[in-house]
Amino acid sequence: NAGVMQNPRHLVRRRGQEARLRCSPMKGHSHVYWYRQLPEEGLKFMVYLQKENIIDESGMPKERFSAEFPKEGPSILRIQQVVRGDSAAYFCASSPNNRGGENTEAFFGQGTRLTVV
């Protein structure tokens, strides 16, 4: 059972370009979370998705950021018109279920390190 797969591992974009980050959850997991981590800081929640649904996007910036988790294929975090402040590590996590809000362990990918030049 492969773990959470994120690609690319490293992504360099010029200011104004679009960044697309991909996350394939563990097999059998239908819950995907995206987090952002700035250097020397903890992870900040961005968005929680289930297949074809955004459940909680309270951590997403209002502009330029979007996320999806289609019926087929990986979850995508899209950042349009990137700026230097978007440079960070973006982590995806998946879990098998969320029984009435009671967490189970989340499994994290290795992250995508985005650098905006």
Next chain:
Amino acid sequence: SQQGEEDPQALSIQEGENATMNCSYKTSINNLQWYRQNSGRGLVHLILIRSNEREKHSGRLRVTLDTSKKSSSLLITASRAADTASYFCATAFSGNTGKLIFGQGTTLQVKP
């Protein structure tokens, strides 16, 4: 503001010594989890303690939870150089959507 706050921010010990990290939080939780992150890598889940539990063990790890003080501690006994990493507590609170709120982390260095 952060749900979880950790201290110390950095800890340096000799191999064989014990390491204790503390985490405080602000609102009622469903459970609290500890994760480890090696430099430049993803997070590895260490242990989950539910709000109705007071102590949990896993190998050389011991986690305590005091809901009256809204705090938790992670103890690593007989530390090894390979334990060098950043350690994060993460809280999940009742009724939420499953998201985790992370603290700033404790950077642990274990000297051989």
